Amino acid sequence: xxxxxxxxxxxxxxxxxxxxxxxxxxxxIIEEDLRTGKHGGRVHxxxxxxxxxxxxxxxxxxxxxxxxxxxxYRGLCNLRYDDTNPSKEDVEYVDSIREDVRWxxxxxxxxxxxxxxxxxxxxxxxxxxxxxxxAFVCDLTPEQxxxxxxxxxxxxxxxxxxxxxxxxxxDLFRRMRAxxxxxxxxxxxxxxxxxxxNINMRDPVMYRxxxxxxxxxxxxxxxxxMYDFAHCCSDSIEKIxxxxxxxxxxxxxPLYDWYLEQLDIFRSRQIEFARLNLTYTIMSKRRLLQLxxxxxxxxxxxxxMPTISGLRRRGYTPGSIRAFAARIGVxxxxxxxxxxxxxxxxxxxxxxxxxxxxxVLRPLKVVIENYPEGRTEExxxxxxxxxxxxxxxxxxxxxxxxxxxxDFMEDPPKKFFRLAPGSEVRLKHAYLITCPDVIRDAGGExxxxxxxxxxxxxxxxxxxxxxxxxxxxxxSAAHAVPATVRLYDRLFAVPDPDDVPEGASFxxxxxxxxxxxxxxxxVEPSLREAPPLSHFQFLRHGYxxxxxxxxxxGPVFNRSVPLRDSWVKIREKI
Ligand code: ATP
Ligand code: MG
Numbered sequence: 001x002x003x004x005x006x007x008x009x010x011x012x013x014x015x016x017x018x019x020x021x022x023x024x025x026x027x028x029i030i031e032e033d034l035r036t037g038k039h040g041g042r043v044h045x046x047x048x049x050x051x052x053x054x055x056x057x058x059x060x061x062x063x064x065x066x067x068x069x070x071x072x073y074r075g076l077c078n079l080r081y082d083d084t085n086p087s088k089e090d091v092e093y094v095d096s097i098r099e100d101v102r103w104x105x106x107x108x109x110x111x112x113x114x115x116x117x118x119x120x121x122x123x124x125x126x127x128x129x130x131x132x133x134x135a136f137v138c139d140l141t142p143e144q145x146x147x148x149x150x151x152x153x154x155x156x157x158x159x160x161x162x163x164x165x166x167x168x169x170x171d172l173f174r175r176m177r178a179x180x181x182x183x184x185x186x187x188x189x190x191x192x193x194x195x196x197x198n199i200n201m202r203d204p205v206m207y208r209x210x211x212x213x214x215x216x217x218x219x220x221x222x223x224x225x226m227y228d229f230a231h232c233c234s235d236s237i238e239k240i241x242x243x244x245x246x247x248x249x250x251x252x253x254p255l256y257d258w259y260l261e262q263l264d265i266f267r268s269r270q271i272e273f274a275r276l277n278l279t280y281t282i283m284s285k286r287r288l289l290q291l292x293x294x295x296x297x298x299x300x301x302x303x304x305m306p307t308i309s310g311l312r313r314r315g316y317t318p319g320s321i322r323a324f325a326a327r328i329g330v331x332x333x334x335x336x337x338x339x340x341x342x343x344x345x346x347x348x349x350x351x352x353x354x355x356x357x358x359x360v361l362r363p364l365k366v367v368i369e370n371y372p373e374g375r376t377e378e379x380x381x382x383x384x385x386x387x388x389x390x391x392x393x394x395x396x397x398x399x400x401x402x403x404x405x406x407d408f409m410e411d412p413p414k415k416f417f418r419l420a421p422g423s424e425v426r427l428k429h430a431y432l433i434t435c436p437d438v439i440r441d442a443g444g445e446x447x448x449x450x451x452x453x454x455x456x457x458x459x460x461x462x463x464x465x466x467x468x469x470x471x472x473x474x475x476s477a478a479h480a481v482p483a484t485v486r487l488y489d490r491l492f493a494v495p496d497p498d499d500v501p502e503g504a505s506f507x508x509x510x511x512x513x514x515x516x517x518x519x520x521x522x523v524e525p526s527l528r529e530a531p532p533l534s535h536f537q538f539l540r541h542g543y544x545x546x547x548x549x550x551x552x553x554g555p556v557f558n559r560s561v562p563l564r565d566s567w568v569k570i571r572e573k574i
Pocket of ligand 1: 047048049050051057058059061062082244245246274275276277283284285286
């Protein structure tokens with residue numbers, strides 16, 4: 001089946017047009033700077049992932065924001081790996097990040113940078129601060145350093161090594177770099193203010209000694225810069241105008257500004273926004289890694305995971321994620337967004353683009369007794385009744401069919417409009433049928449329906465215009481393709497899985513029914529060669545996506561979302 005769609009470009013359409021009112025406080029700041037000519041009209045952002053895990057939907061918000069702003073104001077956005085922590089980082093993560101950002105529809109041209117590319121420059125910056133008397137080598141152990149740091153209510157104490165001369169500091173720092181001292185025995189610290197009300201300003205560590213092989217610089221270095229020092233300097237080196245980050249860095253901003261001011265280098269501006277939290281899932285990479293390591297999920301790209309690779313395999317489209325990011329906007333206050341909104345954005349997108357097809361998940365045999373044996377008819381079926389440009393396909397129909405088991409009831413309640421003895425239903429795109437007889441197995445369970453069709457109702461309409469309410473999906477037994485269907489639900493059973501009492505683990509909230517695997521499903525023949533990651537609406541079941549790992553045992557389809565849209569209901573209530 002043709003399931004190719006035109007490639008989705010970057011989020012032009014998702015963004016407010018240049019020149020209209022800014023949609024959030026970050027764009028307000030940018031437009032004010034553009035008015036006053038602060039950076040000569042230049043807008044330059046960056047997305048700075050640490051390659052210590054796969055990207056998740058929270059990162060997608062940041063990606064859409066940074067690349068979206070660059071696109072909107074004809075600026076640039078760099079991809080910068082913040083790789084200053086060699087013990088947790090890996091090239092597997094580097095590669096996945098690149099793939100995910102690209103898949104979301106964004107492009108950084110040749111501006112793929114690494115904080116580790118700047119290790120030489122950062123080292124020079126550090127020496128410059130030492131020469132200015134603004135940094136010193138400290139011999140306190142980590143425990144002592146904690147003791148000296150003070151608390152939120154008590155000022156810290158100055159290190160006894162704080163007044164070393166610039167010459168001595170320079171000599172010791174060079175010897176740190178040369179590998180003369182053991183790991184953790186010394187640090188380089190900024191000399192700021194141990195009495196500051198902001199703990200980040202109490203002589204923070206700039207460099208530590210760590211013998212770890214870095215995935216890019218190998219064993220070139222045995223000292224590594226701390227995040228706060230490396231990040232602002234990297235921003236400055238790249239002449240980033242807006243360094244957009246999440247709220248927990250708000251208290252780090254004075255330090256960010258202090259380094260750039262003391263070094264007298266390009267002043268990037270840090271702006272904080274609220275990170276994305278979603279109901280029924282978690283965002284911390286550390287915890288996601290724990291799910292992977294403990295085998296609670298099949299990997300980072302398990303369709304249950306909130307990772308971009310998991311969402312992709314679940315059947316999310318780049319457009320739906322960008323639309324979601326645009327809908328939630330940017331705020332200054334932390335909150336938790338309903339996952340219903342994310343699912344709503346996906347339905348909205350797939351409703352327009354996914355062909356409607358027929359798949360029977362729990363099959364029950366139907367034999368049309370008055371339909372000739374050995375005959376096959378090809379019936380035309382529109383791929384999307386709302387969009388004729390999506391064309392149609394031919395569906396084979398024959399005497400033996402499969403329908404959904406729960407579309408038949410022997411003793412139906414009132415208002416059951418599906419198949420029951422004596423009732424008439426429509427087989428979608430095909431014929432009207434009734435069910436005069438059933439066949440049971442030894443246990444009395446119905447295993448086959450003996451039905452009759454109205455031969456005059458080809459296409460599904462009665463010749464005399466009589467009213468038939470129920471419409472069932474079906475597949476022809478001789479032509480159906482066996483398939484496996486994975487029904488995914490939410491990863492966690494509670495809306496806020498991060499909220500666990502002291503000592504308890506978030507793991508206890510995992511949803512035991514998050515995945516139901518149905519084998520022995522039967523799908524229409526057009527799905528035999530469904531391309532990996534192609535999207536479908538299985539009539540009456542929801543949206544599904546062909547799993548890229550489909551096997552010789554027949555295709556595997558992952559349910560992206562059921563059809564029912566609870567967001568619409570929530571919105572109506574508001
Ligand atoms: P985590 O807390 O999940 O481990 P992180 O902040 O350590 O994530 P980074 O790789 O450092 O992950 O993040 C890269 C960028 O993405 C940063 O600018 C960070 O602020 C942003 N980001 C991370 N998580 C979120 C989120 N939930 N919502 C919005 N932006 C986020
Ligand atoms: Mg981080």
